Amino acid sequence: MTSQTVTGATPPAGTPAAAEDARRARYVAHMLALHDRMSLAGLAEQADPLYLTRRPDGLTVLAVPQSRLPERYRLAIYGFRLAQYLRSRFASDRVAFARGLFAEPLGTGHGEEIHVIGMEESAGAILRYVSVIATTDTAPLPVTHPDRAPFPCEVAHGINLFHHVPLDEPVTGHEVWEIKRLMQRPSQRDTSPALRLRLSLELMLGFYTVLSGLSPQPRFLVGDGEEGLAVRRLTRSLQEVTVIEGTRPSLPEDDLLFPAYVERAVVKPFVARVPRGTELDRLVHWLERALDASNPLAGFQQLVGRVGGEIRRVRI
Numbered sequence: 001m002t003s004q005t006v007t008g009a010t011p012p013a014g015t016p017a018a019a020e021d022a023r024r025a026r027y028v029a030h031m032l033a034l035h036d037r038m039s040l041a042g043l044a045e046q047a048d049p050l051y052l053t054r055r056p057d058g059l060t061v062l063a064v065p066q067s068r069l070p071e072r073y074r075l076a077i078y079g080f081r082l083a084q085y086l087r088s089r090f091a092s093d094r095v096a097f098a099r100g101l102f103a104e105p106l107g108t109g110h111g112e113e114i115h116v117i118g119m120e121e122s123a124g125a126i127l128r129y130v131s132v133i134a135t136t137d138t139a140p141l142p143v144t145h146p147d148r149a150p151f152p153c154e155v156a157h158g159i160n161l162f163h164h165v166p167l168d169e170p171v172t173g174h175e176v177w178e179i180k181r182l183m184q185r186p187s188q189r190d191t192s193p194a195l196r197l198r199l200s201l202e203l204m205l206g207f208y209t210v211l212s213g214l215s216p217q218p219r220f221l222v223g224d225g226e227e228g229l230a231v232r233r234l235t236r237s238l239q240e241v242t243v244i245e246g247t248r249p250s251l252p253e254d255d256l257l258f259p260a261y262v263e264r265a266v267v268k269p270f271v272a273r274v275p276r277g278t279e280l281d282r283l284v285h286w287l288e289r290a291l292d293a294s295n296p297l298a299g300f301q302q303l304v305g306r307v308g309g310e311i312r313r314v315r316i
Contacts, residue, residue, distance in 0.1 A: 024097040028086055031102050035083040038076045039124030040117070046070050050114065050213065051206045060121040061202045063210040066113040077115055078103040080126050082256075084183045090260040092253075105256065110152060110178065111136045116207050118199050128184045128199050130207060132177040132221070140172035140216075151178040153224040156261060157247040157269045161222055164314050165242050165271045175219040177211075182230060197296045201303075204237055205287040212280050219276065224249065224269040227311070231270050235309030236300075237283060240273040245315040283307070 011017035044052055044062055047070065051063040066074065082104040085091035095101075107113075110133035118128040133151070141148040143162040154161055162171070188196060211218050225231050227243060234241050249267055251258045261267055275283050286303050293299025 024093055027097050028093050031079075031096070032083050032086065034102065035076075035079045038079060040073060040076055040119055040126060041121070041124030043073050043117075043119075043124070044121075047073060051116075051210050053202070053206065054121065055202075058121050059118065059127075059199070059202065061116070061118045061206045063114055063116045063206050066115070069115070075103045077117070077126070077129075078106075080129065081181050081183065084185075085257070085260070087186065089263045091256050092259050095254060095256045095258070099256075101256070107133070107152065110134060114210060116203060116210065118203050118206075126185060127188055128203050130179065130182045130203060132179050132207075132211075134177055135173040137173045140174040143167075143171050143173055143176060148173050151176070151222055152180070153178055153222055153269050156249040156251055157224065157244075158249075159244070159247060159269070159316070161244065161269055161271050164244050164316055171219055172216075175216050177218050177221055179221045179223045179234075182233070194296045197300055198291065201287060201291050201296070201300065205284065205291065208237065208280065208284050208287065211274060212284065217276055217280075218274045221272045221274055222270065223272075224267050226265050227268055231268065231311065234270070234272050235307070235311060236304050237287075237307055237309070238272045238274070239307060239309050240312065241309065242271045242312045242314060244269045244271075245313055247316065 011021060043049075043064070044060065047062075047064045047068050049062040049064045049068075051061070053062075054060050064073075069077070079102055082091060082096065082101060085104075086093060086096065091104075112134040113131055114133075115131050116129070117126055119126050135151070136149040144160065148160075150160065188199070221234075221238075223230070231241060231243060245268065247269060249261045249269075251261060274280070286306050290296075290299035290303040293302070
């Protein structure tokens with residue numbers, strides 16, 4: 001990893017800037033190697049998970065709130081996140097090096113966070129990961145209220161998402177969560193499509209089972225991403241995803257995640273309606289049926305067909 005992440009140019013060999021690049025590259029390489037060896041073994045016994053399932057082949061899926069995580073496990077999870085974002089160039093190697101980071105810093109723009117993790121239990125290796133974060137508001141303010149604390153995606157895009165998405169009835173910030181950091185271990189790209197698909201379904205089952213148990217139950221998920229990737233994936237399990245067109249997201253250059261809005265193609269914010277009650281129970285049932293199918297692809301296709309997710313658009 002070089003200064004191309006930010007500047008787009010590599011300094012001439014033998015210059016102080018080139019030496020600095022070399023030191024930074026060594027630092028990042030050592031940090032990535034550290035997290036490749038990091039283990040979450042024992043997490044299920046130490047963290048009182050909201051959701052836990054163990055499969056006979058050693059796959060474990062669990063969901064743990066940040067407030068229940070022992071510090072060493074939080075650092076391991078945040079380190080995994082930083083490592084994957086550095087690999088994909090969505091995090092700044094310059095900022096990580098300058099600040100001596102070995103894990104993503106605690107976010108200041110969100111409250112409780114729930115980590116949903118698919119892991120190989122004996123080795124403790126994270127295979128796939130996603131999180132959701134709650135508002136920092138202590139009181140449940142309406143989502144259109146000017147004093148409501150913005151979610152991180154709203155900060156990056158410079159808007160209140162709910163000023164642009166019509167609501168049928170009042171919603172408070174306590175009924176909204178931001179979905180973040182959907183990522184996988186690089187070695188997962190080399191596994192069979194059937195195994196990757198099964199792991200995705202397992203993570204989705206854990207994710208929606210957790211949402212069904214929260215109080216108040218979430219009514220919307222917000223976030224941002226490339227439409228052909230993160231946003232499109234949501235339509236596999238959610239019927240209504242509204243994409244907001246025309247924003248110009250950015251973060252300051254000294255922000256660790258500044259490159260996430262430089263390296264990616266067009267990044268769009270979204271608001272997705274979360275099913276509730278019997279509708280959410282039905283989605284969880286469909287996920288269980290998809291996992292029970294003898295052919296994972298057929299089970300997945302049936303799930304997508306039943307959900308019938310679609311993307312709506314609002315231009316600002």
